[in-house]
Amino acid sequence: MKVGLFGANGRMGRVLIEALNENNDATLSVATVRDDSPLVGIDVGELAGIGKLGTPCSGLSLISPDEVDVMIDFTLPAAFESNLAWCVAHNKPVVIGTTGLSAQQLDSLAAAAEKIPVVFAANYSVGVNLMLSLVKQAARALGKTADIEILEAHHRFKQDAPSGTAMAIGEAIAGELGRDLSECAVYGREGKTPPRDHNTIGFATVRAGDVVGEHTALFADIGERLEITHKASSRLTFARGAVHAAIWLSGRGAGQYGMHDVLSLEH
Incomplete structure (x- = not known):
């Protein structure tokens, strides 16, 4: 599965790069940063401190939807709307771990879930x-x-x-x-x-x-x-859970899902 990552330069973004690199069922195909970021073109592996992986960081406006099957977003509320809009516009499933969303942003998420499959959880552990x-x-x-x-x-x-x-x-x-x-x-x-x-x-x-x-x-x-x-004790716990959710989300119908769905837990 080809997985895209919003906010590759964030604290969780770098850990997600590591989690995707160690997973045999998913490949990090796209990693975004701001269009004007000096990190555009930097290899994601070097960004995460694990050596070159052959995938450069890209501005959001430069990536092609054909490059990804599902996106992961652990950025900040300020970037949430534009990231979600990109997924809706290109009909891409998304795993969202951004916290601190406003009531209006949660409404936007619910509206998006009527069109695309979304996993949204406060914690992916x-x-x-x-x-x-x-x-x-x-x-x-x-x-x-x-x-x-x-x-x-x-x-x-x-x-x-x-x-x-x-x-x-x-x-x-x-x-x-x-x-x-x-x-x-x-x-x-x-x-x-x-x-x-x-x-x-x-x-x-x-x-x-x-x-x-x-x-x-x-x-x-x-x-x-x-x-x-x-x-x-490690953010890899959350990152591995998010990657697991991204793999699970492939092929699902539109709707808002949680980690209780991914893990088949009582809700």
């Missing part, structure tokens, strides 16, 4: 997606009495907070309990606060150093607590 199933089980068993908090930590450069994965965990728990996360989420506490409202779901965010990604769902009752934690 197999472990995290299994965690989303586990927190639902915990919510069913403990949600009536336990206080629920979600803790997450990422590197100093991450711009959105809480992380997309933390929000996905919150949505999974709130949905299982019949709550609206937009109404019950608490994102910060300071000073003298009233007693905790049991129906709220709290979020705590850490940004420090080079933390790849850590998430904990805490269910705390009187006398006991359950913690479900996932820790990522």
Whole structure:
């Protein structure tokens, strides 16, 4: 399968180059950077630090749709609209890992999924997606009495907070309990606060150093607590999951899919 990559020069873009290079079922055929980027023409392997691979970085306006079967986008919200529009215009499936999208951008994604197949997930790790199933089980068993908090930590450069994965965990728990996360989420506490409202779901965010990604769902009752934690030590975990999703997406009909579809997990 010929896979194209938006944003080859990004932090995840470089790791995706490595993940695609090690996969026997996919080939990186196109890697884009900004049209005016000094990286246009640079070999993607040299960009990723793994040696020449024979594929140069290209500006988005210079690539041919005939060169790719599916695209992967782990860029920033500012580039999301143009990348998605290119996929729709050329009828190309796309795997999207961009986080921090606005409500309007999510609407654009849903509209695009009516025309092309799209996999969209807050996190492409197999472990995290299994965690989303586990927190639902915990919510069913403990949600009536336990206080629920979600803790997450990422590197100093991450711009959105809480992380997309933390929000996905919150949505999974709130949905299982019949709550609206937009109404019950608490994102910060300071000073003298009233007693905790049991129906709220709290979020705590850490940004420090080079933390790849850590998430904990805490269910705390009187006398006991359950913690479900996932820790990522390498971005290759996410990149390999995204490549797996791209391979899975080939031949699918138009629609919006998630990693629960790719991995056949309970949703």
